[in-house]
Amino acid sequence: MTSILGISAFYHDSAAAVIVDGQIIGAAQEERFTRIKGDPSFPHHAVGWSLEQAGLDIEEIDHIVFYERPLVHFERLMMTYLLTAPRGLRSLLHTLPEWLTRKLWLEREISAELDVKRKIHFIDHHRSHAASAFYPSPFHEAAILTIDGVGEWSTATWGIGRGSAIDLREELRFPNSLGLLYSAFTYYCGFKINSGEYKLMGLAPYGRPVYADRIMQRVIHLMDDGTMLLNQKYFNYATGLTTTSAAFHELFDGPPRQPESQITQREMDLAASIQAVINEALLRMGRFIHNRTGLDQLVLAGGVALNCVATGKLSSEGPFKQIWTQPAAGDAGGALGAALSFWHRELRQPRSVASPDGMHGAFLGPDIPPESSQDDAILRALGAVWDVLDEGDLQRRIAADISDGKVVAVARGRMEFGPRSLGSRSILGDARSESMQSRMNLKVKFRESFRPFAPMVLAEDAEAYFDCRQESPYMLLVFPVAERRRKTVEQLDKFGIELLKLIRSDIPAVTHVDYSARLQTVDLQRNPFMHGVISNFKSQTGCSVIVNTSFNVRGEPIVNTAEDAYRCFMATEIDNLVVGNRYLERTRQPHPPMDEAARAKWLQRFELD
Amino acid sequence: MPNGFNALNSTEANQVLTRSRYLRRLDERRETDEFRQLTNFGLTIGWLFTLLGGFCWFCVISQIDWFWRMMMTAGLVLLFLGTVLPQLLYWPRRLWMGLAHLQGRLVMTVLLTVVYFGLMSPLGWWERRRRGGSHPFYSWDTNRPTLTTGWETLPQTTPDSIAGDVQQNGSRSLVSLFAETLMFFAERGHYLLLPVLLLLLMLGMILFFVQTSALAPFIYTIG
Incomplete structure (x- = not known):
């Protein structure tokens, strides 16, 4: 058995991932544990959770891999300051002290943080991205494109993935990005x-x-x-x-x-x-x-x-x-990519292509199981009251509530790895409702009213609602709402945010002003629970589309535990909450919801994004 | 009538949550480290104040005898707390190290500014001249660049050797990391940068050691 711990840290969105014999055991972002959005600090909580998930102690991990090469990054900084001197003093004074005392000595820093005496491996930033994109993909052979702000020198790279080999050919270099x-x-x-x-x-x-x-x-x-x-x-x-x-x-x-x-x-x-x-x-x-x-x-x-x-x-x-697209396409995904790259490239291990892909629906994080005495104890300590339903009843109940115009939050199963909520930590609503978009923005998420919501649609019915060329299981492709679903609107005298209030289709809550939608196709294999919920919704209403937004308020990381879920539920105007197999109705909770003052204090915890 | 839900108060629920073994070990490690740092702080500054204050009070004829006496007394108190109740030194140490950090930043700012204008700027001017217009920091007004592709061949990196993966001590000495950094820049052909780098790395190492030492404010003053 060979275990690898991948780490991304110190810039933004720190994360850890553990793979054992090439299988992804777990991956999670530090922000979900510390409740600090995009937390860049060393991912102790994510490492701790990943190790528990793998049943290993840190000393039992065979290889530790970091998702970037600090020396090459430092070379870029030095060359930039050299070539732009004498204009870069402010940036140099801001950046170099931390590099000279900490970031340049990451091998020691990581060893000290983990308390291990072990060689730390470093993988190129874009190679980590490329590995995170290719290895879990459903393709034996594919072109690879990685694009971000900047890695070490690269701001974009392309190459070819074939079997277990990744051949990165060319790069676009800083400062062109x-x-x-x-x-x-x-x-x-x-x-x-x-x-x-x-x-x-x-x-x-x-x-x-x-x-x-x-x-x-x-x-x-x-x-x-x-x-x-x-x-x-x-x-x-x-x-x-x-x-x-x-x-x-x-x-x-x-x-x-x-x-x-x-x-x-x-x-x-x-x-x-x-x-x-x-x-x-x-x-x-x-x-x-x-x-x-x-x-x-x-x-x-x-x-x-x-x-x-x-x-x-x-x-x-x-x-x-x-x-x-790798669902954790940002730097968090680099932790997973670094570990996978080490397994296939450095350890020369073969790759087997998984179907529908190797990301397990991106449900790679901490679990909220259907039943758990620990979650029961947490919810009881918070004063929560609930009914326990079996899975089928739960799906029917969620679907019925959504069709009644209620907003239902779901915290069930393993948390998503990456920025999108895909049904495990999601807030759901009726896509047919004309008022759902503004209600969810202003009363549930407390965020800007212009922001659109995304649809979840049964994969088998996607083409009936959207002009989509392919599946989009990770909500990472935007497609137009199908022509036949659209409604003609008179918008001559309207501009800006006013455009959003016009009803443009029979699923207005998820139709943006240009008739586009950021689609999540839900299939039985990757996401059986949500597939059941939407199937029930379809049999009750004839519609295969619901609203899905991340389970958090503005500036808050997506909820992780049952406790986070209940707190967010009580701080917002979400009607009902699912935690595991528990169904919590707003009206039955002994505590009244937060008043305006308490809510304002609660929201202050989260820095505005 | 129950009170409104207070989402900020999480003590009861937190008692239910269990921390992973790794995090429990981290907590213990941090606690031990803090205890050690507080003891070190109490003893180091305590001895320094006691000896300096005592020497000046007893042996040097001075008009500020009261000051040396106070210093010696403070030293004895620190020695006592450092030995018996180091926890009480938490805030004094934080204040002390905060001052050290501030002083460190100031000294670093001055030294980095000198290195930047004294060494890096002339070298940068030379490097830009050497490269002509081909360096990557393009800027233009009317004459657009004529370049037709931005793609550049990616240097092929060799996979890391995994030999000695477990045996090799991750905490390699700073000197070997220092040498590795210089070698890396030399291998990449940045010979011009080597003197600057040597200076910067030395500055960084001094700052690194000093930031974690209770003697920091004295070292900066002497420096």
Whole structure:
């Protein structure tokens, strides 16, 4: 038996993963345990949980692998400061002390954190991404594309995966980066980098791409193969502490939007413009890689792969027949990729292709089992009251409540690894409801009213509702709502957020203003419980689509334990809660829900994203 | 009538949760480390204050005898607490180390600024000249770049050797890591950077040792 512990840490979204003889035993993000969104600290809780899951002590782990090479990262920093001197002093003073005292000596740091005397292996950042994308994918052979802000030097790489071998061929290098370009616009539009990118993507359909030409002509030099040069005149990330420069602000008619201030048409147009550029760049990259590899399957990872509008376009309009994206495409997934890369590349172990894929539906985290005396004790200590139902009754009850217009939260089974809730830690609602979108945003999630919700649809019925070319089990592709489902709306005098209130289809709660939807197809194999819930909903209402959003409030990491779930339930206006096989009704709880003051205090715990 | 649900109070539920073996060990380790650090702090600063204060009070004719006496007394108190009740030194140590950290940052800022302008800036100017327009930090106004691809061949890395994986001590000495870093830069052809790097690594090592030492404020003052 050979066990490998993969770790990603110290930048954002720390995580740990354990594989034993090539099988994924568990993977989890530190934020879910510490309740700090995107927690970058060493993932002690995730390591501790992964070891328990594998039934191993840290001394029994055979190999420990980190998802990046600190020396190469340091080389990039030093060369950047050298080539941009004397403009980079502020950045150097901010960055170098930590590098010189800690990050450069990661081998010692990790050994000390884990309290082991063991060699620590380091795998290239993009190789970790590539491994996380290819090895668990359902393909024996596939083209690989990884794109993010920046790894060591690489900001994007492509290659070929065949059997157990990954051949990474070429890279795009810092400072030219699709991810950093998108982050610059995220910051400029007043959202937080590394968490606000989804908001920018959700905002794009409200705007018109009026700035796209300006971006293409002045800010970047986009080439036919999808690579780009970023005109450093407009950026500050290489030498300063912000991403955009004064020239950028002048070019786009003003200073960056202050976080939490009113969102105007300008931000919507900027979001639409940068989205159009990203779509085009990814499409060109896809065509280039298809041309070079001749392969019809593509696997994706890296933060930019979470831009599901762009990957949806690549799926619909690009040359590949099938695209598979690692559900933990960001840095957290690097922990899993590093471990898998070590198993197949360093230890030269063969790979068997799993069906439907090797990610087990992304349900790789801590479990809330149907019955558990520990969860009973926790809920009792919190004063909760519940009924126990068997699985079939539970599915029928959830479906009935959703069809009655209620909002039901589910915390059951193993938690998802990656940023998307896929049914184990989810809040569910009726996609047919005209008021569900604003109710969920304002009364349940306490987040901006412009943000769209995603649909869960039975995989076998997906084409009846959406124009989708392939399955999307991890909610990572955006497809249009089918033409026949759409309703014509008169929107001439409406703009911005007002557009959202118009009813555009017979599933309005999940139809964005451009008739798009970030789809999750639910199949029996990966997700039998949710498949049962939606099947019941279908037999009760004739509709195979429900709303699925992550079980958390704004700024909060997705709930992990039964305790997190009950606290979130009581802090919000969720009607009913499922924890394992327990059904908790709001009206039967002995404690009244939080009042406004207590809720405000509760929400303050979570830094706004 | 029951009270409103208080989500901030989690003590009862937390008592039910069990921590993993790994986390329990981590807790124990952190507790032991903290105890050791507090004892070290009490004894180190205690001896220093006692000896310095006592020497000056007894042997040096000074107008601030009261100060040396106070220092010696403080030293004796620290020695006593460090030996008997180190837990009481938690906040004094935090304050002391906070000051050391601040001082460290200030000294580091000055030294890094000197290295940056004195060494890195001239080297950077030389390196840019050597590379002509081919370095990756492009900026343009009207003449767009003529480049047609940004893809570059990825350097092939060899898989890590797993020989001695378990036997090899993960806590390699800082000196060997130091040498490895310099070798890496040399292998990648960054000869120009080596003197700068040597200086920076030495600065980093001093800061690394000093940040964890109770003597930090004195070392900076002497430095």
